[in-house]
Each structure stands twice: as C-alpha cells, then as structure tokens.
Amino acid sequence: MKAYLHSIATELAERVQSNDELVVGVEGWTADRIRTKTGIAERRIAAADETAGDLCFRAAEKLFADGNIDRSTIDALIVCTQSPDYFLPSTACVLQDRLQLPQTVAAFDVTLGCSGYTYGLWLARSLVLSDSAQNVLLLAGDTYSKYCHPKDLAVASLFGDGATASLITHQSENAWADIGPSVLGTNGQGAANLIVKAGASRLPTSETQSDRYLYMNGAEIASFAVSTVKMVVTSLLEKVALPWSDIDGFVFHQANPAFVQRLAAAYKLSPDKVPIGLANVGNTCSATIPMVLEQCARSGRFQPGQKLVLVGFGVGYSWAATLLEWKKS
Amino acid sequence: MSATINQVLDAIAECLQVERSQISPQTTAADVPAWDSMAVVELVFMLQRDYDLTLPTAQATTLTSVEAVLKVLRDAGKLA
Numbered sequence: 001m002k003a004y005l006h007s008i009a010t011e012l013a014e015r016v017q018s019n020d021e022l023v024v025g026v027e028g029w030t031a032d033r034i035r036t037k038t039g040i041a042e043r044r045i046a047a048a049d050e051t052a053g054d055l056c057f058r059a060a061e062k063l064f065a066d067g068n069i070d071r072s073t074i075d076a077l078i079v080c081t082q083s084p085d086y087f088l089p090s091t092a093c094v095l096q097d098r099l100q101l102p103q104t105v106a107a108f109d110v111t112l113g114c115s116g117y118t119y120g121l122w123l124a125r126s127l128v129l130s131d132s133a134q135n136v137l138l139l140a141g142d143t144y145s146k147y148c149h150p151k152d153l154a155v156a157s158l159f160g161d162g163a164t165a166s167l168i169t170h171q172s173e174n175a176w177a178d179i180g181p182s183v184l185g186t187n188g189q190g191a192a193n194l195i196v197k198a199g200a201s202r203l204p205t206s207e208t209q210s211d212r213y214l215y216m217n218g219a220e221i222a223s224f225a226v227s228t229v230k231m232v233v234t235s236l237l238e239k240v241a242l243p244w245s246d247i248d249g250f251v252f253h254q255a256n257p258a259f260v261q262r263l264a265a266a267y268k269l270s271p272d273k274v275p276i277g278l279a280n281v282g283n284t285c286s287a288t289i290p291m292v293l294e295q296c297a298r299s300g301r302f303q304p305g306q307k308l309v310l311v312g313f314g315v316g317y318s319w320a321a322t323l324l325e326w327k328k329s
Numbered sequence: 330m331s332a333t334i335n336q337v338l339d340a341i342a343e344c345l346q347v348e349r350s351q352i353s354p355q356t357t358a359a360d361v362p363a364w365d366s367m368a369v370v371e372l373v374f375m376l377q378r379d380y381d382l383t384l385p386t387a388q389a390t391t392l393t394s395v396e397a398v399l400k401v402l403r404d405a406g407k408l409a
Binding site for chain 2: 037154187189190217218219220222223224226227230259262263265266267268
C-alpha cells in the first residue's frame with residue numbers, strides 16, 4: 001500500500017500590508033531594508049475577527065469545490081496550527097462541524113509550527129499505510145501576525161497569515177505525489193528562542209511586553225536551521241539510500257525568501273533545485289511548504305518521477321524531512 | 330578550507346555590508362551600527378557556506394565581535 005498527496009488548496013488572509021505601511025513610526029527601519037534583508041515585499045494579515053480556523057475552513061472548501069474529494073469520504077482530519085480558535089476544544093473538532101465532515105471522522109490538532117506540515121504528512125501517511133484511514137484532510141494554517149508586536153519589526157516584518165488544505169489518500173489516481181518516508185526530530189533546548197511566553201498555563205498574564213508577544217532570537221534560529229536542515233536531509237537520504245545529487249527539488253520551510261536563498265547557498269545547492277516563494281505573503285509557518293508546493297504544481301515546475309525533499313524546521317525546536325516522488329505532469 | 334585573518338575580515342565586512350576599513354581584529358558590534366541581529370544571521374550563514382562550520386547551541390548569539398568569529402574558526406582548526 002502507498003499513500004499519496006492528492007492535491008493542495010491555498011487560502012490567504014485578504015489584507016495586504018506593504019513594507020511602507022509597516023515601517024511608519026518605527027525608528028531604524030525602512031521598507032528597502034526589510035526587502036533587502038528578508039526578500040519580503042508585503043504580507044497577508046488576518047482581520048481582527050479572522051482566525052487560522054477560518055482560513056483552514058476556506059482552504060478546505062476550495063479543495064472540495066475543486067471536485068477533488070467527496071467530503072463524506074474523509075475519515076481523518078488533522079489541523080496543524082499554533083493559532084487555535086480556542087484553548088479548548090481543538091480547532092479540528094470545530095472544523096469537523098463547520099466543514100460538515102462525517103461524525104465518524106477522527107479529528108485532532110497538531111500544535112507544531114514550521115515543522116508542522118512535514119509532521120502532518122508523516123502522520124497522514126502512517127494512518128493510510130496502517131489502514132487506519134483512507135482519506136486524510138490535512139489543514140495547516142496560522143495567524144502569527146496576531147502574536148507580533150506591531151513595532152517589533154524583527155518579527156512583524158516576517159510573518160503572514162494563511163492556510164492550506166491537503167488531501168492525503170490511498171488512491172493514486174490524479175495524485176500530485178507519492179509520499180515517501182520521513183525523518184523527524186526535536187530539541188526542546190531551543191524552546192526559548194521562538195516563543196510566546198504569556199497567555200497559557202505557565203504564565204497566564206504578564207506586564208512584560210516581550211512575554212506577551214512573539215520573541216525570536218534570530219541568530220540562534222538561523223544557527224539551528226543551518227546545522228539541522230543539513231543533518232535531517234542527510235539522515236533521510238541515508239534512510240532511502242539516495243545521494244543528494246539524485247534529489248530534483250528541496251522544498252524548505254519558507255522562513256523568508258532571503259533565508260531560503262542563504263540556506264541553499266550555504267549547502268551549495270543549485271538555485272533551480274530550491275523553490276523560493278511567498279515574497280508577497282510572508283512566513284505562514286506550518287503552511288509555507290504546501291503553499292510553495294501548490295505554486296510549483298500550478299506552474300509545472302516539477303516533472304513526473306522527480307524526487308523532492310520537503311524540510312520543515314523551526315519553533316520547538318522541531319524538524320521533519322519527507323521524501324516525495326512527483327507524479328503530476 | 331583554512332582562512333587567513335584578512336580573509337575573515339573581508340567576509341565579515343561583506344556580511345555587515347560595510348567598508349573593509351571599518352573592520353579590524355579589535356572591532357566589536359558596538360563599533361559598527363550595522364552589526365545587528367540580522368548581521369549575526371549573515372555571519373552564521375557565512376560560516377557554513379565558506380567554512381562548512383555549524384555552531385553549538387547558544388553560540389550564535391556570541392558573534393558580536395571580530396574576535397568571537399575568529400575564535401570560532403580557530404577552535405574548529407579553520408584559521409591559518
């Protein structure tokens with residue numbers, strides 16, 4: 001038995017925030033500097049009353065509207081988000097009802113960020129291969145902009161809001177890709193380097209601004225990424241007995257376009273093997289990898305038989321790499 | 330690949346996007362306004378790209394002087 005990535009639908013928050021708008025009243029920052037340092041030209045920002053659950057809902061409806069799947073045949077729903085609608089219940093339970101999925105569906109949240117999509121693929125594939133599910137709806141979406149202090153442009157310049165819906169199924173017909181093995185990992189020593197400290201159980205409230213908003217130690221995150229991505233790709237390729245040179249595309253988590261470009265340069269990967277996107281969207285956390293995959297599918301970037309490695313990495317620290325064999329022509 | 334001190338100073342100046350004359354072995358982040366957190370990210374990528382060097386946890390944050398960068402390379406046996 002195999003598990004296939006059948007298709008992906010993307011949904012972005014409607015409001016577009018330009019760099020010019022972002023830097024108003026913030027000393028030491030210019031729109032050009034943001035563009036040069038990050039590669040981001042503008043970002044999508046969710047409305048005050050718009051949640052990651054709403055974006056996931058709309059992405060899933062797009063997937064259904066495209067005629068990809070009859071919603072009554074979905075038997076597992078995984079929602080990957082760190083921006084849940086509520087502390088409880090899980091967003092997946094709320095979306096089971098909103099999406100009118102069968103009550104027989106297994107629905108649950110995965111609270112991972114940048115590694116969430118590749119964890120989700122690993123989990124969905126495992127459910128299919130173990131015959132625990134046949135059609136898994138994997139929703140990945142976040143609204144990190146709500147966690148960013150508007151004047152802290154070290155983070156507010158990076159993040160955008162959006163979601164994707166992916167169908168993982170046992171049927172190969174019209175599927176975009178064959179999902180291969182994954183290698184996963186965790187290092188909680190890095191937890192404090194990308195964190196929203198206040199608001200949950202450990203620190204319900206705080207007078208300190210940096211506790212209430214997203215804090216990021218960019219240097220440590222970059223250092224973690226540079227060492228970990230290489231390690232996990234090497235580990236995955238050893239597992240499937242393939243050399244780096246046999247991989248036709250490396251789809252990295254899109255922390256930001258400049259970051260991905262530097263990562264590719266650091267590993268001496270040919271730029272044509274490393275898709276870079278979301279310059280007009282921002283870092284949508286768990287949704288960046290499927291968004292870029294969807295763009296590649298639409299543009300015909302990959303050819304049937306090509307091998308891709310997807311790598312999610314970040315907050316946690318958490319990481320996962322997954323092998324895909326592309327099928328869509 | 331081993332580097333000379335001058336090559337490292339060149340690379341640091343490029344990462345910081347400042348004139349080479351602003352960088353000496355004694356330079357610290359306090360001397361160069363461009364040496365901010367984003368510049369440290371550039372240094373991290375430069376160490377991997379040019380010297381195949383990754384840093385242990387919590388060491389990236391210490392890259393706030395030329396001497397700190399030189400020490401990383403020296404400790405890894407990458408400084409000629």
